[in-house]
Amino acid sequence: MSTAVPVPNDLEACWLPFTPNRAFKRAPRLFARAKDMHYYTPDGRAVLDATAGLWCSNAGHCRDPIVAAIQRQAEELDYSPAFQFAHPKSFELASRVAALAPADLNRVFFCNSGSEGVDTALKIALAYHNVRGEGARTRLIGRERGYHGVGFGGISVGGIVANRKMFGTLLAGVDHLPSTYDRERQAFTKGEPEWGAHLADELERIVALHDASTIAAVIVEPMAGSTGVLPPPKGYLQKLRAICDRHGLLLIFDEVITGFGRLGHAFAAERYGVTPDMIVFAKGVTSGAVPMAGVIVRDGIYEAFMRGPEHVVELFHGYTYSAHPLACAAGLAALDLYRDEKLFERTQALEEKWADAAMTLKGQPGVLDIRTVGLTAGIDLAPHPGSPGLRAYQAMERAFAEQNVLIRIAGDTIELMPPLIVREAQIGEIFDKVGRVIKAVV
Numbered sequence: 143m144s145t146a147v148p149v150p151n152d153l154e155a156c157w158l159p160f161t162p163n164r165a166f167k168r169a170p171r172l173f174a175r176a177k178d179m180h181y182y183t184p185d186g187r188a189v190l191d192a193t194a195g196l197w198c199s200n201a202g203h204c205r206d207p208i209v210a211a212i213q214r215q216a217e218e219l220d221y222s223p224a225f226q227f228a229h230p231k232s233f234e235l236a237s238r239v240a241a242l243a244p245a246d247l248n249r250v251f252f253c254n255s256g257s258e259g260v261d262t263a264l265k266i267a268l269a270y271h272n273v274r275g276e277g278a279r280t281r282l283i284g285r286e287r288g289y290h291g292v293g294f295g296g297i298s299v300g301g302i303v304a305n306r307k308m309f310g311t312l313l314a315g316v317d318h319l320p321s322t323y324d325r326e327r328q329a330f331t332k333g334e335p336e337w338g339a340h341l342a343d344e345l346e347r348i349v350a351l352h353d354a355s356t357i358a359a360v361i362v363e364p365m366a367g368s369t370g371v372l373p374p375p376k377g378y379l380q381k382l383r384a385i386c387d388r389h390g391l392l393l394i395f396d397e398v399i400t401g402f403g404r405l406g407h408a409f410a411a412e413r414y415g416v417t418p419d420m421i422v423f424a425k426g427v428t429s430g431a432v433p434m435a436g437v438i439v440r441d442g443i444y445e446a447f448m449r450g451p452e453h454v455v456e457l458f459h460g461y462t463y464s465a466h467p468l469a470c471a472a473g474l475a476a477l478d479l480y481r482d483e484k485l486f487e488r489t490q491a492l493e494e495k496w497a498d499a500a501m502t503l504k505g506q507p508g509v510l511d512i513r514t515v516g517l518t519a520g521i522d523l524a525p526h527p528g529s530p531g532l533r534a535y536q537a538m539e540r541a542f543a544e545q546n547v548l549i550r551i552a553g554d555t556i557e558l559m560p561p562l563i564v565r566e567a568q569i570g571e572i573f574d575k576v577g578r579v580i581k582a583v584v
């Protein structure tokens with residue numbers, strides 16, 4: 143349709159996700175460029191990125207090798223059909239990702255977002271039991287405060303009330319473990335808290351209630367990130383693994399945030415010495431440069447599907463953009479950077495300094511708890527009386543407008559997770575600025 147009226151480039155047409163649209167449009171926070179540790183606003187102001195974009199730009203922004211790989215790929219092969227055909231880099235990237243995963247987690251199913259990855263893992267779990275003749279195993283177990291994206295599968299096993307309450311009855315047959323967080327017993331812990339491993343025993347209670355023969359899988363984030371950085375209590379994940387083994391339940395780790403170095407290892411599974419049956423990954427696989435996600439499954443799961451006539455599709459699932467060529471090119475370049483710059487090892491080396499810097503805010507008025515693990519921190523602020531979330535929201539606004547630092551908020555928690563290339567001086571800068579912001583809003 144032609145129109146004589148020019149189309150305005152104002153803010154109204156775009157409905158922003160997980161954003162208060164009216165407040166944003168009154169005072170927009172826009173980024174026009176990025177390089178390494180910084181974003182730049184349209185008027186050229188540098189903003190230090192303390193959130194790796196949205197937990198994804200682990201190698202920093204606009205890194206030359208990733209940019210060049212995407213450019214080359216766009217010229218060479220823009221798209222190749224994902225069903226019945228494929229392109230070489232999808233196999234190369236799958237092998238590289240599988241090589242980073244523990245034990246026999248050797249098969250990779252690609253998709254485009256963490257939410258799709260979670261739905262894919264849940265569907266594989268249900269179908270896996272089905273093809274093995276245990277189709278009664280249909281229940282899925284998540285955890286309170288868990289975040290698994292926004293698909294119906296993800297919000298069903300997830301445990302964040304606001305993400306669930308408007309959307310009907312969700313998936314049937316889902317139960318939840320309790321959250322592992324207890325401020326009274328865990329406040330101001332660096333790394334994994336001592337208290338809380340016994341909360342995994344709640345899985346035994348859930349199994350006793352429903353019977354193992356009706357349960358397909360348990361899904362948890364090894365470290366619950368989006369709910370405010372909750373590292374797992376020592377021994378908790380090991381216990382979950384043992385209970386799943388006892389009852390034949392698949393254990394799925396949602397490593398959308400923890401994958402690709404955030405906790406100092408390729409996957410948190412390695413940090414905790416626990417081998418899940420599936421790992422969901424996304425974000426850091428391309429350092430955020432092109433959307434990509436996937437599910438890594440153990441050999442036995444893949445093999446269970448490889449039966450029946452060879453011309454028949456084994457798993458009726460997939461996405462038009464599964465293993466998109468641009469994403470694969472970006473992923474290969476990102477994995478090269480992680481390896482060549484030893485970014486996961488670097489994260490381990492920085493963890494103690496990062497935690498010490500975070501804990502300098504302990505004792506500041508309005509700070510109720512600080513948690514750290516790998517290069518992450520969650521700082522709980524005392525809520526504004528009668529207006530939950532307002533204090534952290536004001537902190538985010540001021541951090542951006544006055545301190546030139548990008549922070550993330552969840553409720554009244556400030557979350558920090560810089561790119562893994564962060565320099566020590568920048569760690570100091572982040573916590574100095576966050577300290578100033580907290581002072582201003584408390």
Ligand SMILES: Cc1ncc(COP(=O)(O)O)c(C=O)c1O
Pocket residue numbers: 197254255256257258260289290291292363367368396397398399424
């Ligand atoms: C643990 C976890 N799972 C899934 C998702 C959803 O990913 P996406 O937003 O790419 O769908 C996220 C996003 O932050 C996440 O943290």
